[in-house]
Amino acid sequence: MTAEIISIGDELLIGQTVNTNASWLAGELYNAGVPVKQNTVVSDDKAEIIRAITEAESRAGLILITGGLGPTKDDKTREALCDYFEDHLIENKVVLKNIDNLFRKRGLKVTETNQRQALVPSKCRVLKNNCGTAPGLMFERKNKLFIAIPGVPFELKSMVINEILPLLEEKYKRQCIIHKTILTHGIGESFLADRISGWQENIPENINLAYLPSPGIVKLRLSGAAEEEQSIRNDIDALIEQLRKIIPEYIFGEDHDTMQGVVGELLKEKCATLSVAESCTGGMISHLVTTVAGASNYFTGSIVAYDNKIKVDKLNVDSSLIEKHGAVSKQVSEAMAEKVRESFKTDYSLATTGIAGPDGGTKNKPVGTVWIALASKNFTKSKKFLFGHNRERNIMITSIAALNMLRQEILSEL
């Protein structure tokens, strides 16, 4: 039993919006045992939508349609479904009441526009939207399931988690699809492939390995399907055991781990606190750390010393260090780390200083030159990196490399 996702929206086809919904949805369906074989993105055009559904019906047993359920005129999904299933729209009183309540809670009056979202195809089963006005619409035909879901990401996620996944679990026997992802940092994809080529050659036929690179991270995903779940799990676990012996220095987590989440757990385990002094990373490290719920347990705060004046005035970095070695130097990175740690009274601190680009490079210090320092009460250490030319990538890779330095340090101390 496989699924297809049809993503509806002009904005996806002109590059205005990135299709994060399809990615999230695909992950959830994969975990639920209903793998997605294809995602098709089409425009807000009734004929295109109908064609996409027709083609998907020939290939998959579960067809999810996202988008086009809004209240405005360019939302065509309801009409397309009515045509496809030879149906007509009727007013659903439960939906209308839900919309009413939502507006009343915010002290607002329902607009006529939104009332239109209570019109649903008469043959469909309506799925509750806890976070917004558009209900989900479900049809069943010849043992195939068609579900239209609102395109607003947090509404979609809520409806999938609360209404759709339970329904799928009830309706379909779960297939055994097992997967495990190992996260690595610090080695490029092709070098990694070389290091583990022997191990890769010995992966059994029924297990698949994929390399998934992103800035600063290469994920290795092992997956297999079997009727007997335990044997596949054992095989995958054994492969991972071997992998951990080959590249222990690069593995930092698995599955849905993030570098910032892993570091957060280590800091909690050690009952330690962290502060950061950022220059070229501009707040990204602080942002990553604070995306983890509960970060207030270990993250005290940071200074983004974007201007050199701030390094001197607020961080108390000796200005002679900047004059002598430049802001992007071992000495300044270590001073930044030491000063913020003392100032914020934390157990650890990180500091970054570098040239993110696209401008600012020189012959001796080209774009991508970054110093990262880590300080504790016992030591200060620093490392120089030479990244690429892309500002956004450099900011992200530097932030992950900094957190990784802290991760390795704490692990060595535990």
Added chain:
Amino acid sequence: MTAEIISIGDELLIGQTVNTNASWLAGELYNAGVPVKQNTVVSDDKAEIIRAITEAESRAGLILITGGLGPTKDDKTREALCDYFEDHLIENKVVLKNIDNLFRKRGLKVTETNQRQALVPSKCRVLKNNCGTAPGLMFERKNKLFIAIPGVPFELKSMVINEILPLLEEKYKRQCIIHKTILTHGIGESFLADRISGWQENIPENINLAYLPSPGIVKLRLSGAAEEEQSIRNDIDALIEQLRKIIPEYIFGEDHDTMQGVVGELLKEKCATLSVAESCTGGMISHLVTTVAGASNYFTGSIVAYDNKIKVDKLNVDSSLIEKHGAVSKQVSEAMAEKVRESFKTDYSLATTGIAGPDGGTKNKPVGTVWIALASKNFTKSKKFLFGHNRERNIMITSIAALNMLRQEILSEL
């Protein structure tokens, strides 16, 4: 002449990776006058790839295929293309030399794995990859163009900009597709639709309006196609003139503007500097501001005072204010803004304090309660917001709302 994008990659279908490539590529093609009518995402499976190309060929004149050109065994695109075009692989010496040079520049030896990427289908035209090892592969058949591009985002972008767009411009007469996007902040999608419903009803048949919401922003995109470019441009410009009179308070930019970019331009125009004191936004405002190249012209730095101790010790907020009113209060937000401005000696400052969630809410201050303050040498102002329950959304919406307060202030002073 339309295009289709075929995105190849298991990682896209299990939710590991978001399809940012397709979004970016679609935007570039739209600007180049070759609109994308469909994006199909399929797995690293030769048969699936061939099916997708077959179907796309029946619909579009330009077929772009991304992904699967890497050096590892799960990269199937070269094989699939050989099958599809009844071709075989040969070693391309120019590509091999390029790969060699790339490795040599980094002081490394070429791996056997990477040498495989110099094998290309004999019938194709090779496109240079300035940023990586995998060349682009182009085929032409019955007046249709098929181009396979590496899936690594910065390699893809470089190849599209340097090799593919110039090629398309040379080969095809540009269609006149005109579009204009107006960016709004501060009003929800359906309320906005109500406010502009009269205006929307008067949009001519040949122009399309789409609503594109994202956290804190609703984009209004007008687009039309015509043989005679100037008349469509005039119509769209006239519509936008009218729109600016209806909702002037919500419009902050157009097309590729960002709130942080718009604010950056205003600060430059005023020769003014900015500092930030962040609590619940955790570094996000600083990060957004510093994503703009040249931010060092106006952004001095910030303090992320995640722990209340830091608000008192480093920002010098009077601890009695926190005891009396709580950290999430008008008084504390204003004190944070004033203190960071004085401390960093900037013309303006912003401060945020709130409850991003999912925990931390109380009956009086539920999750989503945020105070944002703005200070200048002449005044301090603050505003309370009640956002939703999603941590990530709250952090983003708060950051945009804060920058918007600054934007409105500077505009009122100019």
